[in-house]
Amino acid sequence: MNSTTHLVGDAAPMLEIDGVSHRYGPHRALEQVGFSLARGGFHALVGPNGAGKSTLIALITGLLRCRSGEIRVAGQALSRHPREARRRLGVVFQQTTLDLDLSVRQNLLYHASLHGLGRRQARERCDRELVRQQLEARANDKVRQLNGGHRRRLEIARALLHEPELLILDEASAGLDTASRQALNAHVRALCRERHMSVLWTTHLLDEIDDADPVVVLCAGRVIADSQAQALCIHTGTRTLQDAFSRLTTKPDNVVMEGQP
Numbered sequence: 618m619n620s621t622t623h624l625v626g627d628a629a630p631m632l633e634i635d636g637v638s639h640r641y642g643p644h645r646a647l648e649q650v651g652f653s654l655a656r657g658g659f660h661a662l663v664g665p666n667g668a669g670k671s672t673l674i675a676l677i678t679g680l681l682r683c684r685s686g687e688i689r690v691a692g693q694a695l696s697r698h699p700r701e702a703r704r705r706l707g708v709v710f711q712q713t714t715l716d717l718d719l720s721v722r723q724n725l726l727y728h729a730s731l732h733g734l735g736r737r738q739a740r741e742r743c744d745r746e747l748v749r750q751q752l753e754a755r756a757n758d759k760v761r762q763l764n765g766g767h768r769r770r771l772e773i774a775r776a777l778l779h780e781p782e783l784l785i786l787d788e789a790s791a792g793l794d795t796a797s798r799q800a801l802n803a804h805v806r807a808l809c810r811e812r813h814m815s816v817l818w819t820t821h822l823l824d825e826i827d828d829a830d831p832v833v834v835l836c837a838g839r840v841i842a843d844s845q846a847q848a849l850c851i852h853t854g855t856r857t858l859q860d861a862f863s864r865l866t867t868k869p870d871n872v873v874m875e876g877q878p
């Protein structure tokens with residue numbers, strides 16, 4: 618395979634970020650960011666505040682235009698095949714985008730219609746996702762009546778209606794108490810296993826990451842580590858992921874990439 622030939626479909630990585638840079642005016646938010654996610658499994662994207670996580674997600678989801686570098690979803694370049702690439706993505710944004718005055722079911726049906734699902738299919742998928750997210754008893758309640766954890770579950774149900782292969786969650790646990798954060802994290806991991814889906818979970822809270830998770834660490838717009846979580850500790854000579862993260866982000870020249878001894 619030469620440098621301009623890319624695998625497409627099931628053989629391709631789920632997500633490839635290739636030399637992506639982004640500026641807000643003179644401010645560089647991302648600088649030559651590159652990594653890829655294998656098919657299936659839970660992947661973490663971590664970084665301190667301002668690292669560039671949300672900017673990267675905005676580029677992947679098309680909220681921002683990627684002018685420098687390339688993003689491919691299942692081998693489909695966003696620049697050339699935006700619809701094919703995006704139909705494989707489900708997204709839960711950092712800020713909620715639910716309509717608080719519509720019911721749980723109405724929020725889902727509205728989103729299904731935006732994805733072009735017919736009424737019958739929309740109702741079936743809506744019912745299925747409500748059961749999966751254990752929200753069926755709340756279907757007719759207004760979103761305003763749900764607690765934070767249930768709202769997040771509803772956003773996940775909504776993101777899964779069109780059956781994406783990759784679910785991206787941007788700081789999905791922000792604002793939840795510890796028990797709700799842990800429950801949400803466990804819930805997403807279970808979804809990932811049961812549906813053989815890929816998940817990209819962004820956070821700055823390291824207790825949401827397991828030793829075996831593949832982790833990309835962003836700091837000041839650059840990838841400073843791309844490795845299994847446990848390997849970050851080994852490489853930095855630290856006992857906890859929190860210590861490894863502190864060491865890496867305070868000395869960002871200390872880059873850790875997969876396969877590095």
Ligand SMILES: Nc1ncnc2c1ncn2[C@@H]1O[C@H](COP(=O)(O)OP(=O)(O)OP(=O)(O)O)[C@@H](O)[C@H]1O
Nearest residue numbers: 641644646664665666667668669670671672673821
């Ligand atoms: N609309 C914008 N205009 C100008 N600068 C921006 C804008 N959005 C983000 N930035 C800057 O770009 C950098 C990356 O921000 P971004 O929100 O992507 O980081 P983040 O890792 O998601 O941070 P957080 O965890 O705080 O959400 C930061 O320095 C931020 O101040």
